[in-house]
Amino acid sequence: MLRYINTDIVFQEFPDEVTLAINISGCPCHCPGCHSRFLWADTGTALTEDALSALISAAADTITCVGFMGGDGDPAAVDRLACHVLHCHPGLKTGWYTGRTAVSPLVSPQHFHYIKVGPYLRHLGGLDSPRTNQRMLRRRPDGSFEDITARFWKK
Incomplete structure (x- = not known):
């Protein structure tokens, strides 16, 4: 079962979206230089689906996207929750930040509008660095x- 520590409304995690970012605990990646060791x-x-719906309802007038920040310990559960968002909260987009280098085969890409892959490696920088190992993927209509x-690269 997935657990979360906190949430926040963020503007930069997924492009052009106001995102309810849900910080999921139990991260197995333990990336060197991790800025979220508390996870x-x-x-x-x-x-749960009920808890997720309550979080969404509390922010419904503000958000355009629900972002799952982590969940690498149980990607199938992240996938189920993203599917729940799409079916029960139409109009919201979904995003996932995984610290893995590839999308888990337990995840259906159709359940996500955005997927950010890759651990944070301090010497390569985050998405704003052209040297980054991280990738932001956006689902096309097809x-x-x-x-x-x-x-995201700084000019």
Whole structure:
């Protein structure tokens, strides 16, 4: 079962979206230089469909997207929750930030509008660096993904 520590309304995680970012605990990646070490422990509140709907309802007038920040310990659960968002909260987009280098085969790309892949490696920088190993993928209307990482690079 997924657990979350907190949420926030953010403007930069997924392009052109006002996102309810849900910080999921129990991260197994333990990336060197991680800025969210507090998410390594498996603690917090259960992230059920009911809990997710309550979080969305509380922010409904503000958000355009729900972002799952983590969840690498149970990608199938992240996928189920993204599917729930699409079916029960039409009009909202979904995004996922995975610290893995590839999208899990347990995840249906059709359930996500955006997927950010890749661990944060301090010496390569985040999405705003042309040297980054991270990638921001956006789903096209035909269901394939395009890499839009360069859009984030500082000019």
